[in-house]
Amino acid sequence: MGSGHFYDATVRTDLPLPSVRVPPTPCLDKLNRVSWTAGVYVRAYGCTIGIRTTDAAVLPAIVQHLPTGARTSAPRGTDHLVSWVVGSDADSRLRRFHILYAGAQRLVRTFDPNEVLRVLAHHVELAVAEMAVGRLFLHAGVVGWKGRALVIPGPSHSGKSSLVAALLAQGATYYSDEYAVLDSSGQVRPYPRALHLRDRGELGEAVPAATLGARTGRTPLPVGLVAMARYHEGSTWEPRALSPGRAVMALLANSISIRKKPARTLATLECVARGAVTLEGTRGEAPATAARLLETLERIPEVTP
Amino acid sequence: VRRPLDTARPPLAVRDDLIVREIDSEVLVYDRKRHRAHCLGPLAAAIWKACDGTRAVAAVAEAASRAGALVDGPAAELVLRRLRRARLVSGFRPSPPDPHRRALLRQAAAAAGLAVFSMASPTALQAASCTPGGQCVAMPNSQCSGLPCCESPARRCTKQGNASRCDCN
Numbered sequence: 001m002g003s004g005h006f007y008d009a010t011v012r013t014d015l016p017l018p019s020v021r022v023p024p025t026p027c028l029d030k031l032n033r034v035s036w037t038a039g040v041y042v043r044a045y046g047c048t049i050g051i052r053t054t055d056a057a058v059l060p061a062i063v064q065h066l067p068t069g070a071r072t073s074a075p076r077g078t079d080h081l082v083s084w085v086v087g088s089d090a091d092s093r094l095r096r097f098h099i100l101y102a103g104a105q106r107l108v109r110t111f112d113p114n115e116v117l118r119v120l121a122h123h124v125e126l127a128v129a130e131m132a133v134g135r136l137f138l139h140a141g142v143v144g145w146k147g148r149a150l151v152i153p154g155p156s157h158s159g160k161s162s163l164v165a166a167l168l169a170q171g172a173t174y175y176s177d178e179y180a181v182l183d184s185s186g187q188v189r190p191y192p193r194a195l196h197l198r199d200r201g202e203l204g205e206a207v208p209a210a211t212l213g214a215r216t217g218r219t220p221l222p223v224g225l226v227a228m229a230r231y232h233e234g235s236t237w238e239p240r241a242l243s244p245g246r247a248v249m250a251l252l253a254n255s256i257s258i259r260k261k262p263a264r265t266l267a268t269l270e271c272v273a274r275g276a277v278t279l280e281g282t283r284g285e286a287p288a289t290a291a292r293l294l295e296t297l298e299r300i301p302e303v304t305p
Numbered sequence: 306v307r308r309p310l311d312t313a314r315p316p317l318a319v320r321d322d323l324i325v326r327e328i329d330s331e332v333l334v335y336d337r338k339r340h341r342a343h344c345l346g347p348l349a350a351a352i353w354k355a356c357d358g359t360r361a362v363a364a365v366a367e368a369a370s371r372a373g374a375l376v377d378g379p380a381a382e383l384v385l386r387r388l389r390r391a392r393l394v395s396g397f398r399p400s401p402p403d404p405h406r407r408a409l410l411r412q413a414a415a416a417a418g419l420a421v422f423s424m425a426s427p428t429a430l431q432a433a434s435c436t437p438g439g440q441c442v443a444m445p446n447s448q449c450s451g452l453p454c455c456e457s458p459a460r461r462c463t464k465q466g467n468a469s470r471c472d473c474n
Binding site for chain 2: 129252255258274
């Protein structure tokens with residue numbers, strides 16, 4: 001692995017090694033005895049994640065895989081620790097696994113360093129979403145339309161990204177295709193990562209919103225409409241409205257931090273449910289649904305907080 | 306081992322480890338211990354609030370009616386069964402099912418205000434988009450995420466027969 005063949009970016013490799021502010025456990029003690037040689041501190045949404053490795057050559061690759069809104073920072077106390085025991089090159093005679101840990105829990109063991117990077121990127125993004133300070137992350141697509149946000153919560157493979165892309169094609173402003181980032185007043189902030197569109201169920205290339213000709217939002221927006229829209233071939237969008245209580249329940253099912261911060265999460269979701277109309281139903285093709293959603297959002301009167 | 310029968314006591318609303326929020330006429334309850342969320346319809350909420358541990362079922366129905374939710378004894382009992390199943394009341398022991406219960410359930414289903422809607426809150430990983438394939442195969446088979454695999458979302462990270470680890474199937 002020491003060839004540093006991933007990337008050429010320059011990253012400081014002489015920082016003090018990250019550690020975590022939790023009581024040590026036997027498993028973590030054992031992991032701490034590994035010969036760590038370099039580390040990086042990642043800061044996003046008020047939380048800090050330390051990533052340490054046994055080979056400094058992988059640090060540039062780690063930095064290239066940081067999630068939206070994350071940046072490297074000066075050494076500081078960390079909220080979460082990720083450890084990468086770097087394995088050997090595929091062509092070396094003695095093959096050693098790459099092993100990635102979150103705290104003391106093993107996330108992946110593989111010979112493929114790119115697989116480690118994929119898991120690492122996914123894990124760091126999720127950890128940030130769960131630990132963010134003063135922000136609530138919902139698994140949802142978001143676009144802006146005439147000063148208000150349209151939020152489309154839903155599980156993976158429910159067609160969020162394709163609906164977001166269809167909304168952008170009709171002139172909406174891009175906010176996110178993965179997370180609705182809500183502040184304590186229930187306003188949604190941009191999380192403008194590249195769109196992950198799928199082709200016949202397989203994950204395609206990440207596409208920046210600008211490539212689709214869309215503008216990316218910069219300011220927080222109040223939520224006007226929440227659409228729980230599941231794709232079902234041949235369906236038409238004939239939704240039913242949810243009461244505010246049921247709307248909170250529907251949003252809660254897509255909330256990343258409900259178990260960690262239940263009181264704050266419920267308070268924020270209540271703000272959203274009170275200020276927005278929530279619709280639930282199955283939808284057919286994205287362009288037709290997108291047009292109807294934008295029409296609906298325009299008809300909804302603005303709620304004064 | 307035969308357990309002694311519980312002594313029926315008047316229903317008491319459980320309050321420990323709960324976060325309670327009122328939204329208009331509905332009540333949201335989050336159980337911090339069991340990580341379950343409940344949404345009580347207006348009538349169910351009125352009945353739950355009336356469960357003070359001293360009132361019998363008929364008195365609970367009466368108290369709820371005084372608070373503006375017009376419910377009779379059988380409807381209150383039906384809601385109390387649901388609240389008991391959601392572990393939001395203690396002490397209440399439902400009477401044996403009677404032949405008219407099916408008809409009663411049908412009536413109650415029509416009245417949305419009696420609804421007690423419950424769900425388990427997701428863990429961060431469950432609420433996430435997908436599980437990377439490499440991470441899936443490292444999970445012990447008792448902890449498979451059940452989510453789509455990131456590289457191929459048509460497949461899910463699930464238990465693989467008797468194998469010790471999960472896989473994208």
